[in-house]
Amino acid sequence: MRRTILWMFLAVGGPAIAHDFWLQPQAFRVQPGAVTPFTLQVGHGPYRQRSPIPASRIVRFQRIGPAMRDDLRSSLHPGGRADDGTVAWTGRGTYVLALDTDNRAESHLPSLRFNDYLVAEGLTxxxxxxxxxxxxxxDETEVYSRHAKVIVQAGDLDPAARDQVTEPMGMPLEIVPEVNPHALPRPSVLPVRVLYRGEPLAGATVKLTDLDHDEKPVEVHLTNAAGRATFALPVRGRWLLNVIWTRPLPPDGEADYETDFASLSFGFS
Structure with a gap:
């Protein structure tokens, strides 16, 4: 089976071709009934750009909101002139968009670059x-997939609504916040769980990045034995949490490792 091959030359602090990937809505707080464009973003700092991923590689794109869960893959048009899709917010409350890709992308790294990458991301x-x-x-080859979630608040928080923000979405690798960033009164910290194939993941490196100043993370934590890490919750701005994990593949396969990249983006404007 042939796969898309990306030859990446990655050093610590260098191009993040296969690293940060997230859903970037035009606004994280919207009015009920609004239609919001979004883009798929990849990289950070001077290497940040719209992702070139084709629609054929996106296997899931869902909108999860108060009393609703629907498939929005038909709304995607990656590589569009101004955006990669639009989403309508049908009522007030907190929504989550969830996107998964397949694992048909492949990267090959020379040994020194691969070692640097593993150390920088804590891929034990x-x-x-x-x-x-x-x-x-x-030198090593990995196949990889992306798993991105974004939290969007439409109008006021609905305290009577079920809080789907804090529930797992069934992704292979997933960051699950344990509080809603838009909860009232405003939480001072943001505890998260990292799940890998449905189980808590210990020892994973989770990074919190200010998307308006994204040269480097503002906080980095390792998950504990229960897969948890805790961050100070920002009071304004646009933010990204991301984590990476990998597993060795059998020696007789086409690739040496299978890697998952997961992100959670949120903001207050």
Whole structure:
């Protein structure tokens, strides 16, 4: 089976071709009934750009809101002139958009760049395997997929509505906030859980980045044994949480690792 191959030359602090990926709505707070354009973004700092991902690789795009869950894949048009799609907010409350891609993208890295990448992202399963099998000077190939969520608040918070923001969406790798960032009274911290294949993931590096100043994260934490990490909740601005995890593949396969990239974006304007 042939896959799309991306030859990436990645160093710590260098181009983030396969790193941060998220859903960027025109606004994170909207009026009920509004129609909001959004873009798919990738990279950070000077390497940030709209993602070139084709629609054929997006296997899920859902809107989850008060008493609703629907498939919006037909609303996508990646690579559009001004945006990659639009979403209508049918009533007041907190909504989540959830997007998954397939894992048909492939990257190949020379050994030194791959080692730097593993260290920078805290990808211990790959580091442990490379050390154990004396592969630290091997070039490696990984297949990868993306999993992005965004929280959008339409109008006022509906305290009687079920809070789907704090519930898992069933993604292979997922950041699940344990409080709604728009809750009242406003929480001072944002605790999150990281789930990998439905189970809490310990030892994962979770980063919080200010999307208006995204050269580097403002907070970085490792998840504990229960898959949890806690961040100070910003009071304004546009924000991104992201995490990466990988697993070794059998030695007779086309790739050496399967990697998942997950993000959660939110904001207050």
């Amino acid at each position: 399963p790959a580091l442990e395997r490379r050390t154990r099998e004396h592969r630290m000077d091997y």
